[in-house]
Amino acid sequence: MMLLANQLWRTAAMTLCVLSIAGEAAAQICIEADVRFAGVHPSQLTVQSMQNEAATIWRHYGVQIQWPSSLGDVQCPSVIGSFDVLVENRPSSGRHTSAAPVLGRTRLVPARIERVGIYVDYDETQALIESVGQSQLLTLAGHPDLGPVDIGRALGRVLAHEIGHVVLGASGHQPFGLMRRSFAPNDLVTSLRWAYTLSRQEVERLGLRERELREYGTPASPAR
Numbered sequence: 001m002m003l004l005a006n007q008l009w010r011t012a013a014m015t016l017c018v019l020s021i022a023g024e025a026a027a028q029i030c031i032e033a034d035v036r037f038a039g040v041h042p043s044q045l046t047v048q049s050m051q052n053e054a055a056t057i058w059r060h061y062g063v064q065i066q067w068p069s070s071l072g073d074v075q076c077p078s079v080i081g082s083f084d085v086l087v088e089n090r091p092s093s094g095r096h097t098s099a100a101p102v103l104g105r106t107r108l109v110p111a112r113i114e115r116v117g118i119y120v121d122y123d124e125t126q127a128l129i130e131s132v133g134q135s136q137l138l139t140l141a142g143h144p145d146l147g148p149v150d151i152g153r154a155l156g157r158v159l160a161h162e163i164g165h166v167v168l169g170a171s172g173h174q175p176f177g178l179m180r181r182s183f184a185p186n187d188l189v190t191s192l193r194w195a196y197t198l199s200r201q202e203v204e205r206l207g208l209r210e211r212e213l214r215e216y217g218t219p220a221s222p223a224r
Contacts, residue, residue: 029167029210030064030076031113033083033159039090042122042148049152050087050159057160057178057196061206063167080213081113081167085159089122101128103183106162108171112216118162120155125188129154132185140190154188157196168202169209177202 035051055065066076101124109116129151134144141150157178164179165171173181178196187195198206 028062029081029206029213030066030079031081031083031163031167032066032068032076032079033085033118033163034068035085035087037122038086038088039122042087042089042151045148046152046155049149050156051152053153053156054160054163055156057157057193058163058167061198061203063206065163080210081116083113083116083118083163083166085118085120087120087122087155091123103128104158104162106165108169109166110169111212113166113213116166118159120158120162122151122155125154125158126151128183128185129189132189136186137189140186142191146189150189153191157183157188160196164198167209168205169212170202170205174199174202 033054035047051065051067055067058065064076066079102121103125104118104120106116106118126146129146132140132146137146137150138144161178161183168179170179173179176195176199178198179202183195
């Protein structure tokens, strides 16, 4: 019981710290992310979960993600960056042989962000979170079996990381948080987001990056 209380206290303290840092974010950035799928198209629940997760992670830091393909999505008054996101889902046996699978990738853009390509591997992400046992999943996500929302949440975290490389203008990785080098399966399936945050230095960089991007003008919106 004492151990559980200590864990709850640390989680609460970390949450308060994250909220404090987020509250100091000066950035007011709106980006557009046009998502398409190759191979097996996921369920609508998975797509909505992915978009919600990526958007929620970045909203804390003054970054709004606009989804052109989502009807009824709130439109930003101005967009200063756009992404073309490809989520590939081509299940095949024998693919998952790497000790550190590549869940996503993008290219760093130092100046104007316009139609930047992001790749997310649905199959690799799903395979990774399927390594979490039922008892762990029950504790982390509140149910013993993976569902479309869980897969979407994991994909959204991968997408948020890749967006971070470009929005922050940083090719490297951090020891902790959203921009760390790799994600553990448990971190991808948990309903908590404490492992997907920015450091104070990254928040400060985000404010500088906003000014840099605005100096290069607003890119044209992707074709609908």
